[in-house]
Amino acid sequence: MPKDDFGKMVSLGEQIFEHPKENAPEFVGNQLHCSSCHLDAGRKAGAAPMWAAYVAYPAYRAKNGHVNTFEERLQGCFKFSMNGKAPPLGDKTLVALETYAYWLAKGAPVDDKLPGRGYPKLDKPPLPADYARGQTVYEAKCALCHAKDGGGQIAADGSMAFPALWGPGSFNWGAGMGSIKNAAAFIKANMPLSRGNTLSDQDAWDVATYMNSQDRPQDPRYLGTVEATRAKFHDSASSMYGKTVNGHVLGSASVPSGGTTMKGAPNP
Ligand code: HEC
Ligand code: HEC
CATH class of the missing domain: 1.10.760.10 (Cytochrome c-like domain)
Incomplete structure (x- = not known):
């Protein structure tokens, strides 16, 4: 440098x-x-x-x-x-x-398709992605670091040791990682940490579906109702926003976007 x-x-x-x-x-x-x-x-x-x-x-x-x-x-x-x-x-x-x-x-050509950009393409899984199977994968291979409740782990000095995958301390409903397709591709190539490409494609899709079927901070583009917000911004098979999971409509009781740490308060 x-x-x-x-x-x-x-x-x-x-x-x-x-x-x-x-x-x-x-x-x-x-x-x-x-x-x-x-x-x-x-x-x-x-x-x-x-x-x-x-x-x-x-x-x-x-x-x-x-x-x-x-x-x-x-x-x-x-x-x-x-x-x-x-x-x-x-x-x-x-x-x-x-x-x-x-x-x-520096040195890279101007090119929107450089090898290595984004995430490697992940084919559709053999079976439709499944929440229950995803939970099994999560508890066996992810919860150790990201915690059973998905909230990640904070170190003794208050710094973040393992990032939150869902809940109030994670990315909000508008984020790219909230798309099951993106999350599955990221997870397949990169998780568990330093053991990328060890999950099957099916496991990656299942665990991404489980992760993105949990609540997280509201979409900052919220239009006043979950239905309207889904119709405008989440009308895709990759988004669970506005869908009912375990009797709960995702997005209907989200904490407001903007988080708590911006005001200096500790993360929940
Ligand atoms: C929760 C995960 C997450 C975090 C945190 C995050 N990003 Fe991203 N970012 C993504 C995803 C997902 C994409 C979309 C990747 C894709 O579509 O291939 C993306 C895309 C991008 C892109 C465009 C990449 C491309 O090839 O077009 C840039 C630039 C970027 N992020 C910068 C940042 C910066 C800077 C920060 C911190 C201020 C940040 N990101 C934090 C998940 C994240
Ligand atoms: C050994 C600990 C460990 C395990 C096990 C692990 N992760 Fe991670 N994960 C991390 C760390 C650390 C990061 C942040 C990367 C960094 O800081 O280098 C991360 C980042 C992530 C992210 C992006 C950040 C965010 O908050 O969304 C996702 C998504 C993710 N992991 C999903 C998973 C899934 C799904 C599994 C199980 C298949 C898993 N991880 C297993 C340690 C782990």
């Missing part, structure tokens, strides 16, 4: 990426790190690495129906994955993250 002012910005970007709550608290509503999902500080191929993302923007996104700059793409991750608030365009937080991604991407 260069030692000049440019290098300092790269370094700030890396620090925000690894510890967003500490380094960009005004925009972050949970204790997740960017690197909780973009593994190895955004470098790992097959875990949506930043070097492959950087060279893929500006890009049209169906999620908001227009061409997004890289900075705008970063804003979305704060709003949804970090259950926080989008930093304004030009804010130092975005400049630092963009500088870090640019630095990681």
Whole structure:
């Protein structure tokens, strides 16, 4: 990393990426790190690495129906994955993250299909994905780190040891990881941690279905009713938002988006 002012910005970007709550608290509503999902500080191929993302923007996104700059793409991750608030365009937080991604991407061609971008494609499972089988996988292979209630684990010093997969301390209903398809592909390639590609495709789909059939903070785009919000933003087989699971309509009793940690309160 260069030692000049440019290098300092790269370094700030890396620090925000690894510890967003500490380094960009005004925009972050949970204790997740960017690197909780973009593994190895955004470098790992097959875990949506930043070097492959950087060279893929500006890009049209169906999620908001227009061409997004890289900075705008970063804003979305704060709003949804970090259950926080989008930093304004030009804010130092975005400049630092963009500088870090640019630095990681040096030498890469401008190309939205670099090998290693996003997650490896995962075929549909042999059997329809199943909540009960997913629970069995979860309890055997995930709960040890992410806790039986999905809330993750906080270390004695208050820092996050294992990220929350659902519940009030996790990403909100608008996040990309809330899509069963995305979660299954991420999990297959990357989980259990450091033992990626050990689950069967079926197990990855089942456990992703179980994880995304639990409640989490409200979608910040909430339209006043769960039905309207599902119709506009979640009308897909990959989203359980608005579906009834164990007698509960997902999204109907979610804690508000925006989280508690933004105000300095400890995560539940
Ligand atoms: C809960 C998991 C999670 C967290 C935390 C998270 N992201 Fe993401 N991010 C995703 C998912 C899922 C995608 C979509 C990947 C895909 O569609 O292939 C994504 C996509 C992206 C992309 C676009 C990647 C591409 O190839 O187009 C960027 C850039 C990005 N995230 C940056 C960040 C930053 C910066 C942070 C922290 C402020 C962050 N993310 C936090 C899950 C997360
Ligand atoms: C050995 C501990 C461990 C096990 C077992 C494990 N994980 Fe993880 N998981 C982690 C850690 C740590 C991270 C964050 C990555 C990082 O910080 O490098 C993570 C990140 C995640 C994320 C993205 C972050 C978030 O909060 O959504 C998901 C999804 C996930 N794990 C799902 C699973 C599933 C499903 C299983 C079981 C198949 C599993 N994990 C097993 C340790 C583990």
